[in-house]
Amino acid sequence: MPDYQVNERTTPQIPRPKLNGYGSSDGIYGGDELTDYVQQGEIDAPKLNRLTLESATEFSNFETIIKDYVLGMLGFPIVRVELTDFQLKQTVQESINRLNYHAPLWNLQYASFDASAGQNIYELPLYMIQNLEYVAYRKTLLTIAAQAGTLEQDFFIKYFQDNFLFSNMQVGEFYLLQQTLEMYRKILGGDGGFNIVGGKYLQIYPSPAITPERVIIEYRAIDSNTILPAYLNWAQRYALAVAKGILAQIRGKFASVPSPAGGATLNGPQLAQESQQEKEALIQELLSEIEEPPAFSTY
Numbered sequence: 001m002p003d004y005q006v007n008e009r010t011t012p013q014i015p016r017p018k019l020n021g022y023g024s025s026d027g028i029y030g031g032d033e034l035t036d037y038v039q040q041g042e043i044d045a046p047k048l049n050r051l052t053l054e055s056a057t058e059f060s061n062f063e064t065i066i067k068d069y070v071l072g073m074l075g076f077p078i079v080r081v082e083l084t085d086f087q088l089k090q091t092v093q094e095s096i097n098r099l100n101y102h103a104p105l106w107n108l109q110y111a112s113f114d115a116s117a118g119q120n121i122y123e124l125p126l127y128m129i130q131n132l133e134y135v136a137y138r139k140t141l142l143t144i145a146a147q148a149g150t151l152e153q154d155f156f157i158k159y160f161q162d163n164f165l166f167s168n169m170q171v172g173e174f175y176l177l178q179q180t181l182e183m184y185r186k187i188l189g190g191d192g193g194f195n196i197v198g199g200k201y202l203q204i205y206p207s208p209a210i211t212p213e214r215v216i217i218e219y220r221a222i223d224s225n226t227i228l229p230a231y232l233n234w235a236q237r238y239a240l241a242v243a244k245g246i247l248a249q250i251r252g253k254f255a256s257v258p259s260p261a262g263g264a265t266l267n268g269p270q271l272a273q274e275s276q277q278e279k280e281a282l283i284q285e286l287l288s289e290i291e292e293p294p295a296f297s298t299y
Helices: 061-073 085-101 151-162 171-188 229-251 268-290
Strands: 018-024 108-115 121-123 132-136 193-197 201-205 213-220
Touching: 061 085, 061 229, 085 229, 085 268, 132 201, 229 268
Parallel strands: none
Antiparallel strands: 018 108, 108 213, 121 201, 132 213, 193 201
8 A cells, every 4th residue: 555645734824914003993902913902891702602501600790781681570589580591691692692793883993904015815803804894995085186187086077067067966976976986996906895705804805016005994893891771771672582482492391380279370372472572573673773774874
């Protein structure tokens, strides 16, 4: 039998973005690289919904606030609540995960780093990339002070000449002009774009031609220290709805429990109905009142 030898191949190293003077508007500074930042507060977004029976024994202060609300609304300690720590923490994390995925506009954060010539893929912290909104790279805005001889200047002069120098100007027409201009930039290769690779890396294109080249990312991140009371209450109410669904599964195994006093009827079916209705109502509230309405999302 031939003796095959496996040659070890080194995995290409993905660069970690170097901070520039702006850094990040969120996170605790830990070094000169963007990946050194740690998310503020007690919400660790990348670890949500990764519970095990062993890891569900401890609650942060933020999680305790939601858990105690759930238990209180279910009647504890007057009424026994048949939920384990794992089940309670799962309800808490499911509500936080929902709110984090549809993070409100007021959670908007910015980070900025310097890209290097010839390198177009960079590693970002998971809490940034999982709620990434937009990447500003090689973006030039249409302004009156556009440089003479550029595409922006030609479009600017042509547009306002055809509209009698600001006469009868329509905001909608000007917005359509900007969209057309952005399309031409992309076709001609002068406008930057981005992709997410492997759920962890940011790819920018075209590749930077100079070092450094500024890249600004826009993302949403919930900070448990600054969360608005109304949104914290939404998380509490959604966790309660999830807990009702779990209790319905438990209590639905039996129609009644015998006792010397004649027995007790369990409310499993009622809890199941309440859970479904409350979750649907809360999701609608989240999409229509908390998250920015899609109709107003423009770039």
